[in-house]
Amino acid sequence: MTAPAPRPEILRISPYVGGESTIQGVNRTIKLSSNEGAFGVPPGAQAAFTQMAGELYRYPDGGAEDLRRAIGARFKLDPERIVCGSGSDDIIYQLCLAYGGSGRDVVMSAHGFSIYHIAATYAGSAVVKAPERGLCADVDALLASVSASTRLLFLANPNNPTGSMLPYEEVARLRAGLPSDVLLVLDAAYAEYVARPDYEAGARLVDAGDNTVMTRTFSKVFGLGGMRIGWAYAPAAVIDVLNRVRAPFNVSIAAQAAAIAALAEPGWVEKGRDHNLEYRPILTRGLEAAGIKVWPSEGNFVLADFGTPARAQAADAFLRTRGIIVRAVGGYGLPHCLRITVGTAEEVALVIETLGAFMATSRG
Numbered sequence: 001m002t003a004p005a006p007r008p009e010i011l012r013i014s015p016y017v018g019g020e021s022t023i024q025g026v027n028r029t030i031k032l033s034s035n036e037g038a039f040g041v042p043p044g045a046q047a048a049f050t051q052m053a054g055e056l057y058r059y060p061d062g063g064a065e066d067l068r069r070a071i072g073a074r075f076k077l078d079p080e081r082i083v084c085g086s087g088s089d090d091i092i093y094q095l096c097l098a099y100g101g102s103g104r105d106v107v108m109s110a111h112g113f114s115i116y117h118i119a120a121t122y123a124g125s126a127v128v129k130a131p132e133r134g135l136c137a138d139v140d141a142l143l144a145s146v147s148a149s150t151r152l153l154f155l156a157n158p159n160n161p162t163g164s165m166l167p168y169e170e171v172a173r174l175r176a177g178l179p180s181d182v183l184l185v186l187d188a189a190y191a192e193y194v195a196r197p198d199y200e201a202g203a204r205l206v207d208a209g210d211n212t213v214m215t216r217t218f219s220k221v222f223g224l225g226g227m228r229i230g231w232a233y234a235p236a237a238v239i240d241v242l243n244r245v246r247a248p249f250n251v252s253i254a255a256q257a258a259a260i261a262a263l264a265e266p267g268w269v270e271k272g273r274d275h276n277l278e279y280r281p282i283l284t285r286g287l288e289a290a291g292i293k294v295w296p297s298e299g300n301f302v303l304a305d306f307g308t309p310a311r312a313q314a315a316d317a318f319l320r321t322r323g324i325i326v327r328a329v330g331g332y333g334l335p336h337c338l339r340i341t342v343g344t345a346e347e348v349a350l351v352i353e354t355l356g357a358f359m360a361t362s363r364g
């Protein structure tokens with residue numbers, strides 16, 4: 001008798017490890033492990049969610065029309081060229097399943113977002129990782145990794161977990177160097193946090209051709225990670241494909257209402273962005289003053305580099321004894337680093353103080 005078996009590549013997938021949220025034996029924890037916004041849920045979104053409680057017997061609008069219209073108005077994009085998903089992860093999976101597959105490779109950078117690897121492998125694609133330069137995606141290396149089998153290239157910009165960013169000129173050079181039949185997916189999950197004038201989230205390249213997609217999320221600055229809402233802006237032909245393959249009711253009725261309200265929350269994005277622009281440098285300088293290397297970041301997190309895996313593990317353990325949960329990134333090939341979300345002013349101060357104490361004691 002043989003038991004049912006999945007395709008062999010499925011068992012080579014390591015399950016995604018999300019940021020932890022509890023420490024055994026500690027009842028008050030500070031969670032800085034998942035890059036959730038520093039300010040919780042937008043009040044209007046919380047109210048909209050509560051108001052939907054009586055409507056939960058109804059199916060959602062499968063086309064998420066009101067939400068797509070609200071996104072379009074907010075970001076000045078054609079709602080017809082937007083598809084919503086159960087988080088942007090959902091969209092990434094659908095793109096891999098539709099455009100990838102056996103003999104249809106996926107290219108990503110060495111320390112790129114791990115969901116690309118999982119989704120591509122699930123689809124049956126081989127994944128090719130291009131080396132980075134100074135923990136930043138390298139356009140020449142990405143282009144050199146492309147072969148006749150390549151069908152998709154994923155670039156998180158800014159990237160998680162490194163925080164690095166490619167300016168528009170570099171992303172445009174990447175697009176220009178790719179074969180026209182390679183779909184370039186620009187994952188702009190942290191776009192709202194970027195203040196650099198040479199940045200562009202992706203819409204410009206989507207509009208410039210028929211082979212670039214931009215993905216966005218409500219999980220970060222919009223404070224709705226638990227609701228699972230993301231979206232893609234894409235050429236009409238890609239939108240048509242996504243609408244054929246996605247689950248018909250992939251965004252719940254409550255998620256649609258909460259997202260629409262989050263978009264309408266006055267000053268919410270500005271508040272999150274301004275806080276991050278103020279406190280990310282404070283966190284960076286505080287860690288550097290303690291003797292920790294911090295990689296430049298355009299996101300709402302920093303990558304703290306402890307030099308060796310043992311030291312990073314010791315720092316993680318020390319933070320945990322104080323109830324602070326950050327993200328170990330060994331799975332990203334960065335075992336000597338920890339990714340730390342920029343939290344509230346108090347949380348930032350506490351991280352600096354705690355890691356300062358760690359460095360003082362571990363220095364001996």
Ligand SMILES: *Cc1c(COP(=O)(O)O)cnc(C)c1O
Pocket residue numbers: 035086087088089090113156159160187189216217218219220225228229230
């Ligand atoms: C957090 C994050 C996302 C968002 O995923 P959702 O499924 O929308 O919650 C996407 N890409 C990157 C690089 C991220 O860090």
